Amino acid sequence: xxxxxxxxxxxxxxxxxxxxxxxxxxxxxxxxxxxxxxxxxxxxxxxxxxxxxxxxxxxxxxxxxxxxxxxxxxxxxxxxxxxxxxxxxxxxxxxxxxxxxxxxxxxxxxxxxxxxxxxxxxxxxxxxxxxxxxxxxxxxxxxxxxxxxxxxxxxxxxxxxxxxxxxxxxxxxxxxxxxxxxxxxxxxxxxxxxxxxxxxxxxxxxxxxxxxxxxxxxxxxxxxxxxxxxxxxxxxxxxxxxxxxxxxx
Amino acid sequence: xxxxxxxxxxxxxxxxxxxxxxxxxxxxxxxxxxxxxxxxxxxxxxxxxxxxxxxxxxxxxxxxxxxxxxxxxxxxxxxxxxxxxxxxxxxxxxxxxxxxxxxxxxxxxxxxxxxxxxxxxxxxxxxxxxxxxxxxxxxxxxxxxxxxxxxxxxxxxxxxxxxxxxxxxxxxxxxxxxxxxxxxxxxxxxxxxxxxxxxxxxxxxxxxxxxxxxxxxxxxxxxxxxxxxxxxxxxxxxxxxxxxxxxxxxxxxxxxxxxxxxxxxxxxxxxxxxxxxxxxxxxxxxxxxxxxxxxxxxxxxxxxxxxxxxxxxxxxxxxxxxxxxxxxxxxxxxxxxxxxxxxxxxxxxxxxxxxxxxxxxxxxxxxxxxxxxxxxxxxxxxxxxxxxxxxxxxxxxxxxxxxxxxxxxxxxxxxxxxxxxxxxxxxxxxxxxxxxxxxxxx
Numbered sequence: 001x002x003x004x005x006x007x008x009x010x011x012x013x014x015x016x017x018x019x020x021x022x023x024x025x026x027x028x029x030x031x032x033x034x035x036x037x038x039x040x041x042x043x044x045x046x047x048x049x050x051x052x053x054x055x056x057x058x059x060x061x062x063x064x065x066x067x068x069x070x071x072x073x074x075x076x077x078x079x080x081x082x083x084x085x086x087x088x089x090x091x092x093x094x095x096x097x098x099x100x101x102x103x104x105x106x107x108x109x110x111x112x113x114x115x116x117x118x119x120x121x122x123x124x125x126x127x128x129x130x131x132x133x134x135x136x137x138x139x140x141x142x143x144x145x146x147x148x149x150x151x152x153x154x155x156x157x158x159x160x161x162x163x164x165x166x167x168x169x170x171x172x173x174x175x176x177x178x179x180x181x182x183x184x185x186x187x188x189x190x191x192x193x194x195x196x197x198x199x200x201x202x203x204x205x206x207x208x209x210x211x212x213x214x215x216x217x218x219x220x221x222x223x224x225x226x227x228x229x230x231x232x233x234x235x236x237x238x239x240x241x242x243x244x245x246x247x248x249x
Numbered sequence: 250x251x252x253x254x255x256x257x258x259x260x261x262x263x264x265x266x267x268x269x270x271x272x273x274x275x276x277x278x279x280x281x282x283x284x285x286x287x288x289x290x291x292x293x294x295x296x297x298x299x300x301x302x303x304x305x306x307x308x309x310x311x312x313x314x315x316x317x318x319x320x321x322x323x324x325x326x327x328x329x330x331x332x333x334x335x336x337x338x339x340x341x342x343x344x345x346x347x348x349x350x351x352x353x354x355x356x357x358x359x360x361x362x363x364x365x366x367x368x369x370x371x372x373x374x375x376x377x378x379x380x381x382x383x384x385x386x387x388x389x390x391x392x393x394x395x396x397x398x399x400x401x402x403x404x405x406x407x408x409x410x411x412x413x414x415x416x417x418x419x420x421x422x423x424x425x426x427x428x429x430x431x432x433x434x435x436x437x438x439x440x441x442x443x444x445x446x447x448x449x450x451x452x453x454x455x456x457x458x459x460x461x462x463x464x465x466x467x468x469x470x471x472x473x474x475x476x477x478x479x480x481x482x483x484x485x486x487x488x489x490x491x492x493x494x495x496x497x498x499x500x501x502x503x504x505x506x507x508x509x510x511x512x513x514x515x516x517x518x519x520x521x522x523x524x525x526x527x528x529x530x531x532x533x534x535x536x537x538x539x540x541x542x543x544x545x546x547x548x549x550x551x552x553x554x555x556x557x558x559x560x561x562x563x564x565x566x567x568x569x570x571x572x573x574x575x576x577x578x579x580x581x582x583x584x585x586x587x588x589x590x591x592x593x594x595x596x597x598x599x600x601x602x603x604x605x606x607x608x609x610x611x612x613x614x615x616x617x618x619x620x621x622x623x624x625x626x627x628x629x630x631x632x633x634x635x636x637x638x639x640x641x642x643x644x645x646x647x648x649x650x651x652x653x654x655x656x657x658x659x660x661x662x663x664x665x666x667x668x669x670x671x672x673x674x675x676x677x678x679x680x681x682x683x684x685x686x687x688x689x690x691x
Binding site: 050051052053073074075077078079083084086089090092093094095100101103104105107108111143144160164 | 630631632635636637638639640641642643644647650651653654655656657
């Protein structure tokens with residue numbers, strides 16, 4: 001069964017149509033990169049799939065493991081296994097990162113009929129997952145994203161993903177604003193999670209990330225549609241030629 | 250909304266039934282309080298300090314002076330930390346010896362009845378009593394002074410360190426539906442190098458209608474540290490008007506943590522005078538306003554001497570058609586160089602019907618100072634709600650988490666763990682009810 005089927009997706013934000021009939025098919029185990037110039041609708045796709053209330057689907061359908069994803073609330077999508085790493089992670093005053101993660105993880109486990117983790121079990125899991133991403137204790141004890149550097153915020157997103165173990169992970173420009181060391185850490189975190197059961201949609205403006213997270217497919221988004229698809233070599237071609245030739249083609 | 254003050258005949262005949270007796274100076278003080286109240290009357294909304302808080306209706310209520318009530322012990326149940334190991338219980342303004350527990354304190358430390366102190370330690374009480382609660386322009390302080398009879402007295406000799414939190418519990422109530430008014434009075438004198446945590450609770454049965462008019466005075470000696478907690482859990486039908494006056498000395502530390510959970514019409518004045526070099530003052534507050542309630546917090550931090558720091562955080566959560574007022578005055582006197590003052594005021598509006606009037610008021614007469622203030626009023630951040638939902642929390646869970654986070658900064662300042670836990674539990678229980686109503690209206 002396919003993981004995600006996006007058919008003829010039209011999405012409007014602030015009264016303006018951004019996606020104009022997008023099709024995308026993702027199987028378990030695959031990594032799909034979505035590239036495209038600024039304003040092409042890359043982040044709109046990520047946000048629409050995660051259920052952001054400011055992005056209205058006006059036409060089309062999205063099936064997640066054969067079920068109507070668009071009929072689900074954002075939190076239900078998350079508990080069912082769809083994860084989005086935010087382009088701009090939100091700072092949440094007064095809510096401790098670790099407490100939030102425990103609540104999110106247990107919300108998901110409860111939803112799936114699994115026993116909730118107690119404090120000890122949670123701590124053990126955190127220890128295990130925090131190493132690879134070099135998440136310090138202080139980041140867990142601080143309020144979510146509050147006072148985090150840009151790199152810390154992105155690492156924290158991938159750390160959340162590692163704990164929540166989604167079936168489908170959507171990374172919305174996770175590489176933007178990262179220096180090369182942070183980029184490598186984030187990529188290592190993602191690569192460690194690649195598995196035959198899990199799929200990734202990696203939205204990025206730059207080819208650089210794809211040196212570290214090697215995609216199975218690369219799609220070029222322009223004018224609200226996917227205008228070109230190919231293997232990982234397409235990303236290199238885009239890097240060499242820029243986006244100009246896409247529109248011209 | 251403007252109403253004309255009706256200065257004559259407020260409270261019916263209650264003013265004629267003022268308490269008598271005690272030392273001569275006290276009789277004089279009461280008489281002066283009564284005269285001043287008669288002259289000032291109840292403030293109206295034309296008074297700048299009461300612009301948004303209309304209490305004129307109080308004057309037409311035929312209050313009776315509070316008497317002893319039955320079942321005082323039972324009335325303590327269900328309120329935060331009323332089972333504290335050290336507690337002074339004052340019922341309708343009278344110290345209750347049987348309910349109070351004041352044993353096992355360090356030598357020389359006194360926690361007890363103000364009336365007894367007026368009798369047995371008149372010289373100490375006279376030196377401090379009424380020195381801070383100036384009633385020249387404060388109607389309700391004048392009224393309280395006119396009715397001084399009993400209350401709580403805490404005395405810490407030099408060097409005394411009290412580990413157990415001292416809980417002063419003011420119980421208000423009326424038998425048989427009478428409308429009573431009580432005038433609780435607290436005097437705390439902390440000697441040099443002394444240290445204590447003092448909690449004042451104001452409690453009343455849920456539906457009883459009464460008027461609490463409290464005045465507290467706290468003197469913090471050189472290098473002494475006093476943490477003060479005020480837990481206001483009055484009946485939701487009660488008027489609660491109170492002023493807390495603190496005076497700090499050289500290198501002393503004073504913190505005030507004010508929690509407003511109850512009362513129909515609430516006015517809290519906090520006035521801290523930083524009167525010694527190197528002093529430090531924290532004024533924090535958290536209030537919950539819901540239904541048709543009104544919560545007004547007026548704070549004044551008076552930097553009178555150099556090298557003092559003050560930190561102020563007031564936060565409010567408003568629901569229903571409630572109204573809130575925050576007025577934060579910071580005075581930096583000419584002499585008070587190197588002052589470092591920071592004030593933050595935030596309010597979270599859960600409904601469209603709730604309103605707040607907020608005003609920072611900085612009066613700076615020194616030139617080498619650091620003063621910052623900020624106010625933020627708003628609804629819950631939709632981006633934050635979406636972020637939490639995108640990780641799997643329901644809308645309700647996300648909202649609760651954000652509100653808890655909002656309150657956390659003030660709650661975390663409570664250094665008495667059982668008190669903090671009880672407060673958290675009560676705050677969020679009350680919030681849950683308010684939010685259920687918000688959901689119904691959605």
